[in-house]
Amino acid sequence: MNSEHFETQAIRTQTEQTQFREHSVPLYLTSSFVFEDAEMARALFADELPGNIYTRFSNPNHEELVRKMCLLEGAEDGLVTASGMAAMFSSMAGLLSSGDHLLISRAVFGSTHQIVTRLFPRWGIAHTYVDPTRPETWEAEIRPNTRMIFLETPSNPGLDLVDLEWVGKLADKYQLILNVDNCFATPYLQRPTDYGAHLVSHSATKWLDGQGRTIAGIIVGKADLLKELRFFCRHTGPALSPFNSWILSKSLETLAVRMEKHCLNAMALAEWLETLPDTEDVRYPFLPSHPQYALARKQMSMGGGLVSFAVKGGLERGRKFLDNARALSHTANLGDTRTIITHPASTTHSKLTVEEQAAVGITPGLIRISVGLEHLEDIKQAIAHALEQSR
Numbered sequence: 001m002n003s004e005h006f007e008t009q010a011i012r013t014q015t016e017q018t019q020f021r022e023h024s025v026p027l028y029l030t031s032s033f034v035f036e037d038a039e040m041a042r043a044l045f046a047d048e049l050p051g052n053i054y055t056r057f058s059n060p061n062h063e064e065l066v067r068k069m070c071l072l073e074g075a076e077d078g079l080v081t082a083s084g085m086a087a088m089f090s091s092m093a094g095l096l097s098s099g100d101h102l103l104i105s106r107a108v109f110g111s112t113h114q115i116v117t118r119l120f121p122r123w124g125i126a127h128t129y130v131d132p133t134r135p136e137t138w139e140a141e142i143r144p145n146t147r148m149i150f151l152e153t154p155s156n157p158g159l160d161l162v163d164l165e166w167v168g169k170l171a172d173k174y175q176l177i178l179n180v181d182n183c184f185a186t187p188y189l190q191r192p193t194d195y196g197a198h199l200v201s202h203s204a205t206k207w208l209d210g211q212g213r214t215i216a217g218i219i220v221g222k223a224d225l226l227k228e229l230r231f232f233c234r235h236t237g238p239a240l241s242p243f244n245s246w247i248l249s250k251s252l253e254t255l256a257v258r259m260e261k262h263c264l265n266a267m268a269l270a271e272w273l274e275t276l277p278d279t280e281d282v283r284y285p286f287l288p289s290h291p292q293y294a295l296a297r298k299q300m301s302m303g304g305g306l307v308s309f310a311v312k313g314g315l316e317r318g319r320k321f322l323d324n325a326r327a328l329s330h331t332a333n334l335g336d337t338r339t340i341i342t343h344p345a346s347t348t349h350s351k352l353t354v355e356e357q358a359a360v361g362i363t364p365g366l367i368r369i370s371v372g373l374e375h376l377e378d379i380k381q382a383i384a385h386a387l388e389q390s391r
């Protein structure tokens, strides 16, 4: 058992030093690895010897990142993928078969929704959507062929929470695989494995990198499941570049200090937004007005970096607000040093019908803010300016 703390694990988990005694870990930009002799090649391919063969299978930069994420998430094993969606897709498709049924929270990322509703039916994988805020209704939806529960908490962009302890017990009772997209909280704020999650899937593009430089995904969890997923990924090939792995391992070294500051800025911003006459429906898990405030305090150590609110005046004023918030970034990403604003109804969730949008809490005027690391007063000023100009 490793007794080191989160920050130390994130900083001190490193690949072995080479003969050059480097302090910063080198980048292994190589597609393949040399066999010393015919016997070594045979043994590596037969899985009798641990070691790298080909970067689609493994690479020292992947290994370091995986080892670190396993420590941070409290998981046994893991793998990295070329995007968050490759992680979400592989973590489901690598384990589900035709005839299986998936129980899935209604409030999931837009592309996850597309996979489940548009692709899985072609392969005979059925699903039932359930309400994230009412896990007591989930048990009635479990069928004899249900194999996995998939959820996100907090959700995007509605910031609804799922009670991890409740769902962990449900998964255990019915022997279902519990797969949690922990992108929004990161292991610094919430560890789903503490509540019995068997898989934790990530878009590392967001807070884990935190600087808007890479697209990447990570899956960690139980060793037996990861063995199957490694087979799936080795042969289907969603491999991450060693360069992006190297960047992400460096990013994790500062995850704790970054998340701490993102959360402090977001909390203060949410409190301030609630006092303004021009805004309504301010949502942030650590605001006492959040309907699941008590749950947030129980399963998260801080409230996260995302705040959402509606500008009074509906769609028209919402668009005006966006066009006047020039000091902030208007882009489709989140989890960056820079504060980012988005309008989910016309961008990330535009593929959903109006009814589907409403079901996950997306109103036409809803604005999502990914709170950055700029000075809080400057973020507030940019928002105040945009509100004033949109009147």
Ligand SMILES: *Cc1c(COP(=O)(O)O)cnc(C)c1O
Binding pocket: 083, 084, 085, 086, 088, 109, 152, 156, 181, 183, 184, 202, 203, 204, 205, 206, 215, 216, 217
């Ligand atoms: C962005 C995101 C994804 C997809 O990740 P990519 O790296 O963009 O492929 C999945 N889940 C959540 C919650 C996300 O925010």
